[in-house]
Amino acid sequence: MEAAISLSGVTKTFGKFTAVSSLELTVPKGLTFGLLGPNGAGKTTTIRMIMNITKPDSGSIRVLGQEMNEELQQRIGYLPEERGLYRKMKVVDQLLFLAEIKGVDRDTAMRRLGPWLDSMDLRPWINKKTEELSKGMQQKVQFLGTIVHDPEILILDEPFSGLDPINVILIKDFLSEFKKQGKTIVFSTHVMEYAEKLCDRIALLYRSKKLLDGTVREIKNLYRDRVPLPPPVEPEPELEKIFIKAVEESGLTAPSPEELR
Amino acid sequence: MNPKLIAIIKREYLQQIRTKAFWISTFLIPSIGLGMVFLQVAMSKTLVAKGKIGVVDLSGRLYDGLVAEYNKPTKDSTEKEKQPRLTQEKQKPPLATRMEFFKIEATKESLPGLRKKLNDDVQKEQIKAYIVLDENILENGVAEWRAQSVKADLVLRETVANLLSRVATKERLKDRGVDPEIYEKARMRIEIDPHEAKEVETESSKNAGFNLAVSGVFFFLIYISIFVYGAFIMRGVLEEKNNRIVEVLVSSVKPVHLMLGKIIGIGFVGLTQYAVWGVLASFMSLPAFAAMMGMADGVPSIPFLTIAAFVVFFLLGYFLYAALYAAVAAPFNTEQEAQQFVMVPAMILILASTTWFFAFNTPNGAVAVTLSFFPLTSPLLMFMRISVQPPPFWQIGVSIVLLLLAIWGMAWLAGRIYRVGILMYGKKPTVPEIFRWIREAD
Numbered sequence: 242m243e244a245a246i247s248l249s250g251v252t253k254t255f256g257k258f259t260a261v262s263s264l265e266l267t268v269p270k271g272l273t274f275g276l277l278g279p280n281g282a283g284k285t286t287t288i289r290m291i292m293n294i295t296k297p298d299s300g301s302i303r304v305l306g307q308e309m310n311e312e313l314q315q316r317i318g319y320l321p322e323e324r325g326l327y328r329k330m331k332v333v334d335q336l337l338f339l340a341e342i343k344g345v346d347r348d349t350a351m352r353r354l355g356p357w358l359d360s361m362d363l364r365p366w367i368n369k370k371t372e373e374l375s376k377g378m379q380q381k382v383q384f385l386g387t388i389v390h391d392p393e394i395l396i397l398d399e400p401f402s403g404l405d406p407i408n409v410i411l412i413k414d415f416l417s418e419f420k421k422q423g424k425t426i427v428f429s430t431h432v433m434e435y436a437e438k439l440c441d442r443i444a445l446l447y448r449s450k451k452l453l454d455g456t457v458r459e460i461k462n463l464y465r466d467r468v469p470l471p472p473p474v475e476p477e478p479e480l481e482k483i484f485i486k487a488v489e490e491s492g493l494t495a496p497s498p499e500e501l502r
Numbered sequence: 503m504n505p506k507l508i509a510i511i512k513r514e515y516l517q518q519i520r521t522k523a524f525w526i527s528t529f530l531i532p533s534i535g536l537g538m539v540f541l542q543v544a545m546s547k548t549l550v551a552k553g554k555i556g557v558v559d560l561s562g563r564l565y566d567g568l569v570a571e572y573n574k575p576t577k578d579s580t581e582k583e584k585q586p587r588l589t590q591e592k593q594k595p596p597l598a599t600r601m602e603f604f605k606i607e608a609t610k611e612s613l614p615g616l617r618k619k620l621n622d623d624v625q626k627e628q629i630k631a632y633i634v635l636d637e638n639i640l641e642n643g644v645a646e647w648r649a650q651s652v653k654a655d656l657v658l659r660e661t662v663a664n665l666l667s668r669v670a671t672k673e674r675l676k677d678r679g680v681d682p683e684i685y686e687k688a689r690m691r692i693e694i695d696p697h698e699a700k701e702v703e704t705e706s707s708k709n710a711g712f713n714l715a716v717s718g719v720f721f722f723l724i725y726i727s728i729f730v731y732g733a734f735i736m737r738g739v740l741e742e743k744n745n746r747i748v749e750v751l752v753s754s755v756k757p758v759h760l761m762l763g764k765i766i767g768i769g770f771v772g773l774t775q776y777a778v779w780g781v782l783a784s785f786m787s788l789p790a791f792a793a794m795m796g797m798a799d800g801v802p803s804i805p806f807l808t809i810a811a812f813v814v815f816f817l818l819g820y821f822l823y824a825a826l827y828a829a830v831a832a833p834f835n836t837e838q839e840a841q842q843f844v845m846v847p848a849m850i851l852i853l854a855s856t857t858w859f860f861a862f863n864t865p866n867g868a869v870a871v872t873l874s875f876f877p878l879t880s881p882l883l884m885f886m887r888i889s890v891q892p893p894p895f896w897q898i899g900v901s902i903v904l905l906l907l908a909i910w911g912m913a914w915l916a917g918r919i920y921r922v923g924i925l926m927y928g929k930k931p932t933v934p935e936i937f938r939w940i941r942e943a944d
Contacts, residue, residue, distance in 0.1 A: 256938065292753045294925065311756070319753040323927060325746030330517065341509035342754040386750065 244303070245270040245394055245425040246291055251300030253286055260286040262449040264300070268427055268442075273420055275440035276429040282446040284429040285322055288398050291427075292319050305393070315344045318392035322399045322429075324383055326371045332382055333367040336389055343390035350389055357385055361411070362495040369498060377405045384412060388419075395419060397428040401435060406484055413439065506755045507763050514767025518734065519774065527730070528775050532782055535719075552600040553630025553658060556620060558608050561639045565605050567669035572601060599661055606632065624650060631655070633662065640674055716804050717889035718858075720812045724882055725855045727772055728819055729848070732827040734768050736844060739831040739924070748924045757924060758917040765824040772820065811888040818905040819881025822912055823847055829916035832923030833931045833939075854879040861886035866893065874901055877908035915940060 246268040253261040261283040268274045276284050289295040291302060293309040304313050326335055340350030358364045361381045366374055371382065380403075388395070395416075401409055416426055416439060430436055436443055437457060445453040453460055518524055559565040608616050613634070623629045631649035639645060645666060647659060672682040696710060697703060739761075742748040751760055826847045834840040857879060860870040865887045874883040874897070884901045887893050922939035923931070931939075 289925075294749065294752050314754055317753075319750070321746075321749035321753065323746045323749050325744075325750075327517070327741075327747055328745060329521075330513075334513075334516075338509060338513050339750070339754075342506045342751065344505065 243270045244268065245305060246427065247303050248287070248291070249301055251287075251290060251297045251302060253283075253290060253295065253297050259449045261290070261297070264446075264451055266444060266451065266454070268425060270425050271420075271423045272441040273416065273426040273428075273439055275436040275443040276427060276446065277431065277433065277436050277443055278429075278446035279431055281448075283449045284446055285398055287446070288319075288321075288396055288427070288429060291396065292317065315390060316393045318387045318390065318395045320384065320387045320395075320397045320400055322402070326379060326383060326386070328372040329370055331368055331370055332363065332374070335371060335382065336367075336386055339386040340389045345390045353391060354385065354389060361385070365498045377408055380404055380408050381411070384408075384415070388415075392424075394425045394427070397426070399430055400428055401430065401432065406481065407488075410481060410485065504759065507759045507766075510755065510760060510763025511767040511770070514738070514764050515770045515774075518768060518771045524771065524775070528778050532779055553655075554602045554604065554628075555662065556606045556623075556629050556632035557603055558606045558613060558616075558632065558634045560608070560610055560613070560634070560636050563640060563673050564635055564666060564669050565603070567672060568665055569603050571665050571669050572599075572603065601658070601661070610637070621648065624648060630658070635666075640670055640677075643670070713805065713808070713889070717808060717886060720808065720889070721855075721858055721882060721886050723776075724812065724816045724819060724885060725851065727775075727816060728823045728851060728881070731768050731772050731820060732823050732847060732851075734771070735764060735824045735827040736831040736840060737837070738764050738768070739828055739920075740834065740837060740840065743832075743835060743924055743927070752924065757921040758913075761825075761828050761917060761920050762913070765821060765828065768824070769817065769820055772816075776816075805889075807892060808889045811885050814902070815881040815885040818902065818909065821909045822877060822881070822905065823851065825909065825912040825916040829912070829919045832916075832920040833926060833936055834923075835927060835930070839930050850878050854882050857883055858886050861890055865891045871897065875904055877905050880905055 244267045246266070248264050248266040251261055251264040251266075252259070264283075264287065266287070276287065278284055286295060290297050291304065291309070293314065302309060305316065307313055330338070336354055337347050337350050340353075341347065345353075358367060363378065363381055363385070366378060371379060374382065387397075400412060404412065416428075420426060428439075440457060442456050443453070443460065444451055455463070557565050557568065606616070606620070620629075620632050624631060627650075631647060633648070634646035636642070636646075645663075647662075649655060672685055675685055676682060742751065742760075748760075755763075827844070830843045830847060831840050834843070854873075857869075857873050860867060860873060861883050864870055870883060870887060871893075873879045874887050874893070880901045884893075884898065888898065892898075918940045919936060922942070923936075
């Protein structure tokens with residue numbers, strides 16, 4: 242299978258601290274890849290090196306068959322863990338600016354954003370300053386900014402941290418849509434539940450080293466005899482689905498800017 | 503140019519231009535400047551010495567002379583046409599006075615009896631003051647001044663003293679048989695009328711006073727702009743870190759482009775501000791306005807060389823300090839944290855601004871020449887030298903080349919600090935850590 246991203250022998254140290262050590266990693270095209278591990282495992286450093294934000298001390302990183310370069314940056318959508326927006330900028334200006342620095346002209350960006358603005362109920366807010374938006378709204382804008390240039394690869398660092406439940410669903414839905422289009426997704430998380438539900442393949446990092454790498458099925462088979470099985474669970478509706486149902490049944494619509502003012 | 507860089511510049515520029523702070527400062531700074539000019543003009547026109555002053559002249563020698571001296575047409579109004587322009591400009595406008603002297607008939611014997619009434623008149627403000635000139639005034643040179651306060655009316659007292667002195671001098675000379683007219687002629691002061699040693703003088707030499715004032719204003723503008731826009735850069739860098747947008751940005755653009763875009767964008771903001779001021783200034787040079795400011799002949803034009811030097815050295819100085827400010831801000835999370843390091847460029851700038859005197863007094867002296875080559879002071883000093891007395895072209899060239907090299911070096915250094923610093927959150931870095939970033943950032 243063709244690789245979207247491949248790392249070989251990648252090492253990165255900060256002073257005496259080794260963040261990533263001789264990492265070998267291949268992300269096949271069209272799959273959803275989970276980078277797992279506790280805080281400090283080296284996930285963010287790995288992702289920053291893939292994005293060419295930090296340079297590795299040694300080893301090579303190839304993305305879509307090339308060494309990382311500026312043109313490639315435009316084909317990747319990146320949502321860092323430390324993320325934010327310009328507070329004083331209008332939503333629409335902000336999104337168009339993020340598109341522009343990914344090499345997308347304003348007209349194309351606006352055309353692409355149209356359907357998203359409607360489906361995310363952001364349309365009434367586009368001329369507001371970002372600081373006037375609720376946290377949840379800002380998260381939607383941030384996510385739109387990540388995908389406005391229609392990337393081939395999406396790299397998300399802890400995408401679900403700090404998200405409200407509606408946005409978690411929104412992004413999960415988006416990711417599965419994205420995957421259907423044959424695009425590659427890499428995301429890091431320390432929440433195993435997300436990894437299990439969303440990923441085709443996972444790699445587990447711990448203390449700068451890769452401990453596990455494979456499809457979820459492969460890894461489960463590998464540990465079947467050594468890890469106790471959970472007790473059988475009575476099937477019950479998921480809280481997430483309940484949440485959606487409750488919102489639907491309420492018959493209420495999303496609040497408008499005027500109502501929230 | 504790189505389209506992403508253009509997008510960064512555009513964003514930076516538009517965001518700044520849209521702030522209220524920009525427009526407030528754009529109009530407030532010249533308003534304050536103009537206000538000060540008007541205040542000066544107004545002060546020179548207000549009456550600084552006025553009031554009714556009673557004179558008890560026991561000597562009988564000075565009263566008539568005092569009244570005559572006071573009512574004599576001033577030199578300014580009679581000799582204006584004859585005088586060369588320059589001397590006229592250098593003279594301070596005559597103080598506006600409106601005094602009224604009246605004679606109090608008294609003798610040495612009747613004076614004590616009169617004092618009660620005179621003191622009353624002063625306290626009731628029917629007269630401003632009264633003055634007692636005793637018989638020996640010409641010898642002892644002291645006149646008694648009686649007013650409500652011994653502290654107030656400084657200018658009034660000084661004016662009266664000057665008038666009395668002149669009258670007394672004439673009287674003393676008369677006693678020795680000298681015609682007072684000779685004294686009038688003899689006491690005329692010699693003024694220096696500066697000219698350039700050239701067959702045809704440059705236009706600017708005719709408006710030397712005005713041009714010096716303009717150079718001073720421009721010098722101050724370069725200084726204050728670098729200060730203000732340097733702070734803009736610092737705040738912008740910290741804002742992007744605080745907003746946590748910076749990592750989103752550097753996944754699309756090179757950090758050095760982000761830094762350059764910010765510096766260039768804010769540089770354009772500065773030029774916009776100057777353009778607005780230029781338009782305002784051209785309104786002010788309209789005759790009506792000039793008359794209001796007391797320049798009857800209209801505002802002289804500013805020499806092209808001064809304007810060109812201003813633009814060039816403002817831009818070069820700005821770029822150098824802007825890169826320095828960006829480097830200084832990048833490692834930190836808050837303005838408070840950055841503060842102690844921001845002191846560094848600020849102190850250098852303040853020191854540089856105090857060196858104008860060298861350029862002013864000895865523009866070709868060793869100190870002025872050295873400082874106008876040293877990149878951190880040259881934007882200010884070389885500008886001042888050019889506007890006072892244009893140095894040889896090679897010196898201007900050396901100054902510009904050194905500045906460009908310094909900007910390049912500073913941008914390189916700042917880029918390395920910036921690149922690492924913008925991704926560092928949390929703990930405030932130490933100086934050795936920052937040096938390690940410079941070494942390791944590749």
